[in-house]
Amino acid sequence: MEFEGLAEGCVTTILSHTTPVDACRLSLVSNLFRSAAYSDAVWERFLPADYSSIISQCSLSNYPSKKALYLALSDRPVIFDNGRKSLQLEKKSGKKSLMLSARALGIVWGESEDYWSWTTHPDSSHHQLADVSAFGILMHIPDFLYNSLFPEVVELEMVCWLEIRGVLNTLTLSPNTQYAAYFVFKTMDVRGFANSPVELAVNFLGDHGSTKIVCLDPRVQSSRNNRVAGLQRPNIRSDGWLEIEMGEFFNTTLENEVEMSVTEAKGGNWKSGLVVEGIELRPKYEN
Amino acid sequence: MQKTEGEESKAENEEVKQVTLMTSDGVKMKVEISIVYEMEIVRSFIEVNDADHSVPFPLPNVSSHTLDLIIELVKNEYDDEFMKTFSHDELKEVLVAANYLNMKTLLDFIATAIANLLEKKSVEFIRNFFNIVNDFTPEEEAEIRKTNEWVFQDLDED
Numbered sequence: 104m105e106f107e108g109l110a111e112g113c114v115t116t117i118l119s120h121t122t123p124v125d126a127c128r129l130s131l132v133s134n135l136f137r138s139a140a141y142s143d144a145v146w147e148r149f150l151p152a153d154y155s156s157i158i159s160q161c162s163l164s165n166y167p168s169k170k171a172l173y174l175a176l177s178d179r180p181v182i183f184d185n186g187r188k189s190l191q192l193e194k195k196s197g198k199k200s201l202m203l204s205a206r207a208l209g210i211v212w213g214e215s216e217d218y219w220s221w222t223t224h225p226d227s228s229h230h231q232l233a234d235v236s237a238f239g240i241l242m243h244i245p246d247f248l249y250n251s252l253f254p255e256v257v258e259l260e261m262v263c264w265l266e267i268r269g270v271l272n273t274l275t276l277s278p279n280t281q282y283a284a285y286f287v288f289k290t291m292d293v294r295g296f297a298n299s300p301v302e303l304a305v306n307f308l309g310d311h312g313s314t315k316i317v318c319l320d321p322r323v324q325s326s327r328n329n330r331v332a333g334l335q336r337p338n339i340r341s342d343g344w345l346e347i348e349m350g351e352f353f354n355t356t357l358e359n360e361v362e363m364s365v366t367e368a369k370g371g372n373w374k375s376g377l378v379v380e381g382i383e384l385r386p387k388y389e390n
Numbered sequence: 391m392q393k394t395e396g397e398e399s400k401a402e403n404e405e406v407k408q409v410t411l412m413t414s415d416g417v418k419m420k421v422e423i424s425i426v427y428e429m430e431i432v433r434s435f436i437e438v439n440d441a442d443h444s445v446p447f448p449l450p451n452v453s454s455h456t457l458d459l460i461i462e463l464v465k466n467e468y469d470d471e472f473m474k475t476f477s478h479d480e481l482k483e484v485l486v487a488a489n490y491l492n493m494k495t496l497l498d499f500i501a502t503a504i505a506n507l508l509e510k511k512s513v514e515f516i517r518n519f520f521n522i523v524n525d526f527t528p529e530e531e532a533e534i535r536k537t538n539e540w541v542f543q544d545l546d547e548d
Contacts, residue, residue: 108451109482109520113489116497120505129536131513133522194540371411 114139119148119352123173124195141170149197150176151277157183157190166365185256191387198277200385202287203269204253208382211266218262224254250343251380258291259310261375265301267365269382270308276354276384283351283364283387287344287380288319296320298330301367305350308360313350319377321345344380353388412446417454425464430492449466451490456483460496467501478519481507 118126126149130140138174139145146169151157152282160170160183177194180202187207193199199341205221211220259265282358296319306312318331321339337345340387349363363382366372408420409432427433432447449457459480466472478482481504488497508516517524526534535542 109489109522110486110489113485113497113501115502116489117485117505117508120498120502121509124541125509127541129508129513129516130538131526131534132516132520133480133525135522136516137526137534 108239109135110230111135111139111142115142115144119145122195123149123197129357138302140169141168144294146170146173151190151192151197151199153275157181160184165278178295180252182252182254189252189369189381197385198280198386199275200365200383201276201383202252202383203270203271204381205254205257205379206253206255206326207269208379209268209270210257210379211264212262213257216260218260219257220260221255221257223282225250253381259375259377259379261295261373263368263371265365265367265374267382269363271361271363271384273307273354273357273359273361277307277386278356280354281351281387282354282361284349284361285339285346285383285385286319286363286365287340287346289344289378289380290319290321291378293320293322295325295372295376296331296367297372299367299370299372300334301365303347303349304362304364304366306362307352308362312352315350317362319347319348346383349382410446411457412448413452413454413457414450415453418446419454419457421457421461425461427459427494428464430494432491449491453483454485456480456487459484460487460491460493463496464500468495470503473500473503478507482520 110320114136118129118136121129123146126140126145130137136225150169150173154172154176158176158181159183161174163172163181166263174194175194178189180189180200181216181333182189187204188203189202192198193200210219221236231365260278269284286303300316301319302314304312304314316334318334318336320331323329323331323336335347337347349365352361354361361384407423409423410433411419411421411426420514427435432449434511435447435529452460452522459476462472463469463484473481481500485497485500488500508519516522
């Protein structure tokens with residue numbers, strides 16, 4: 104049967120109900136499809152609903168199209184909320200990964216210099232890493248800051264009571280998505296964790312949620328017969344930081360508060376040498 | 391598209407419940423005004439011209455069969471089960487008519503259904519589905535593959 108009159112508006116509406124991958128793939132169909140597949144109307148749908156409020160808070164250059172903006176947001180994280188959070192889109196789906204920086208977390212004793220020390224980057228709009236590292240040698244900036252996304256990180260000088268807590272409104276994440284939370288950190292002459300299991304918890308406010316017991320010290324031999332034997336250890340990320348999964352949850356479309364915590368207060372021994380980048384939430388898939 | 395109470399009572403006061411539409415195959419169909427109001431193209435004409443509803447409003451791009459399907463979809467509040475009985479040709483005809491009549495809810499509904507149907511299908515399948523001829527030169531095709539390299543990396547077909 105002859106089929107005519109397929110207007111670009113029809114194709115645009117169809118493509119806006121597919122995925123970023125399919126929209127790009129189907130630009131190969133014909134000129135009509137390519138034109139629709141590159142249109143702002145389609146990519147506006149793939150961007151998060153609150154993208155304009157987020158990008159108004161970060162120093163992004165102007166992008167010629169919504170597609171270019173989408174690709175920029177998926178290629179590397181952007182910092183918003185006064186340097187306290189980062190956002191990156193998963194390229195294939197457009198789903199959000201968010202990281203709460205150390206500044207966005209609640210850290211017990213975090214404002215006492217004897218226990219935790221904050222390091223601020225001299226150039227808080229830093230991102231020209233090459234320039235900054237040359238500058239850093241002169242300024243004696245600790246190495247770990249070079250790789251931080253954020254203008255500030257915090258280093259654990261020493262505490263007995265370790266408690267770090269992050270809370271996030273679930274509406275800021277992508278709906279209908281399984282998320283996992285990851286504690287992102289580094290160790291610098293780490294002490295006190297080799298024999299101290301740490302509790303990681305993820306729950307909605309007021310719910311029990313899930314807890315797990317891990318070992319944050321990546322150097323401890325798993326064969327060693329001690330209290331952390333056999334416990335999960337952190338993995339190295341592509342950006343050089345360590346991460347360990349804290350737990351997961353399904354984010355519906357309903358508003359809720361998700362709470363994530365890192366706690367070690369049972370052992371009572373002194374602990375030191377963690378550098379905290381933040382807590383990251385990103386989509387998790389079965390495969 | 392929601393009617394406001396004012397519009398509903400106005401319709402009742404004037405005892406205008408139906409508008410006559412003339413389809414491309416020359417069939418005159420009386421359609422409830424609440425359904426006609428979802429068709430922006432007809433609605434704006436009626437509102438601007440305060441038209442005489444007994445004069446058939448011509449829809450040269452919509453067949454009586456397609457209009458029947460549209461009326462049933464709207465009456466059934468966009469029932470997925472009803473739409474699943476549509477053939478591919480009927481889906482496409484409703485799509486084009488919804489775009490022409492500027493029925494935003496229907497266009498979104500039908501576009502979502504077609505998007506689901508086309509999900510992960512090959513480019514060739516899409517061309518066949520819409521009866522579209524590949525109008526790219528080999529150079530243009532190569533350019534598109536290059537621009538969207540991240541999409542085509544994981545695909546070995548097409």
